[in-house]
Amino acid sequence: MGDGKWNFEILASETIPIDEQWFARLKCLDEQNAETFAKTNVYFGHYLGRHLASFIERNELRPHFVASHGQTIFHQPGKNFTAQIGDGETIASYLACPLVTNFRNKDVALGGQGAPLVPFGEKWLFPDEKLFLNLGGIANLSFGPLAFDVTVCNMGLNWLSNNLSPALPYDLGGQIARSGNIHPDLYEALEKLEYFRLPAPKSLGAEWFTTQVLPLIANAEIPLPDRLHTLVFHIISRITFDLRELGAQDVALLATGGGVHNTFLMEELEKSIAPRGISIKALPKSVIDYKEALIFAFLGLQTLLGRPNVFASVTGAKCDNVGGSIHLPPGGLSISLLD
Template identity: 35%
Template sequence: MIKDEYNVIGVMSGTSLDGIDLVYATFSYNDGWDFKILNAETVAYSSYWYTVLKDLISKSLDELKNIDLDYTAYLGVVIQNFITKHQISTIDAVCSHGHTALHQPEHKLTYQIGNLPVLADILKETVVCDFRVQDVELGGQGAPLVPIGDQLLFSQYDYCLNLGGFANISMELDGARIAYDVCPVNIVLNKYAKQLGFDYDDGGQIAASGSELLALGNLLNALEFYKAKPPKSLGLEWVNKNIFPLLDAAKLEEKDVLKTFSNHIAHQIAWVLKKDSKVLVTGGGAYNDYIISKIKLNKQVDIIIPEPELVEFKEALIFAFLGILKLRNEVNCLNSVTGAMKNHSSGKIFLP
């Protein structure tokens, strides 16, 4: 489907479990890509779905397949409600990431629920989804996938940094796009904020009030992942194995865990940035004033936090864009980023 303009819906559910992000956007091509977000919304998860999704990695494959059926149906309702609410009538495709249940690329395994063919039947629309599986089959990490969007939509910045469940970064290096996961962010911070009765650490205020345990910070910074060269990616399994045991063994108050880990995040991010570079920061962590200030303290950089719509919906926007590239049979997955054997056009197209 090659044309100059596309109207698409992008759908993203991330590891921080904030909810389902939906955008309706127009993309146009004229010697380069432009976009305009027309509608955007986050649908928070009910306590039921929050609990189910939080425990996915403990489920068997058969259990995941049953959850997948239910989640795909639920996702269909959420997307249909979005279409109805905003009176959207022109849709070239619904482009959905789904929700990651398993991500173990070293075992050639990645599984995102919510990507079943029935989604196209529920919506009566073309659906483009399941963007990670092919990359893993080709020897790649299956992540991150956003960098092709960074390259084609946000090339005016030296770095694109997303602070979501994990921090991931992309940049041009020696004529190729390079991107990787830097460290965990909200997937860790939100856990300890919730223990204090908050959904998240608003602005990093709790962290700011805590005390740092330098010995714990040193243990975190010494983890092998940080010494590995890209391509590399992180998942909840890695956090459960490497991060939570260290934090819990320290037996600190939550505010001190938040302070120590927030400083760790800032340290790891500043380490990969070059001095005086322009850094576009998006994702929920862009609102964490404490972490942003610590990054600036660690490295002299120009941090640009765009309008809230882009901060909160950039990933959903780019998954919409990945779907367009798939419809055009154009590269949407870069081997310089994921380590796959070749660049490729990833995703599955389901027709109603």
């Protein structure tokens, strides 16, 4: 921090794929009993802790703290709960520094959506920018004081790619989607989903995808390339619609997340938003891929400093709040976070 502004530098980064065994366990955890949930929470904490310790050692890092979002299993703010697994005390047993977890629960307890949380970091780490789009499992937009989840993104595209023959982890560059055609019935069914008529603040979770979107894209009796193509244009349609509703015009758009590597999606999105004078800003790959990780580290810092890190104007909570639970390393320690 200098001159009253926050600065950042990404010193090391890595994407570690979840192995097949863990993918299978997490995929069905929302259907398991309480004992299985509790055990998986702890075991996943060990899994994350080992990877964190290895990453720190391999990159010769001496972190002041670690922030861990965890894996979301349930996100139902309308029913007053959200749950991310990866037990904090278990992860902390592998570290020599404090750990911050559990970023969403307090906001939900205060009547908020517990999401999106990233706009706080965007304000302070990217102060000269106004418009943000993250294309992760869910697509979300942030413009000034407003931010919300738009629709499914990689969660749906990757599910379809996984069901190709042979199965693919994702549609590289959107090549398969590009080869398909739009299917009017599927497109119309997606556009009619109730969520799109709800006012902000609002947020989405995996449950929404599973119950609302998956039956549409899984049961459509059309070729998979056509389903991918149609879903891409649905994503673009919802983003374009929400940009218009937000009044975004003549502004640069910072697009990040894995979906940015879908060349077909980005080309078509650029065409769709160009009439509003919105251009997509070029960013370093490290920011495209790790902006959310960067911002959750920043949120964790604010938690340790005892400062609010969640905007009520975005989530709908009763007040801005300090989200996050703090876990100390086994031996404890005292540090200055701003050195």
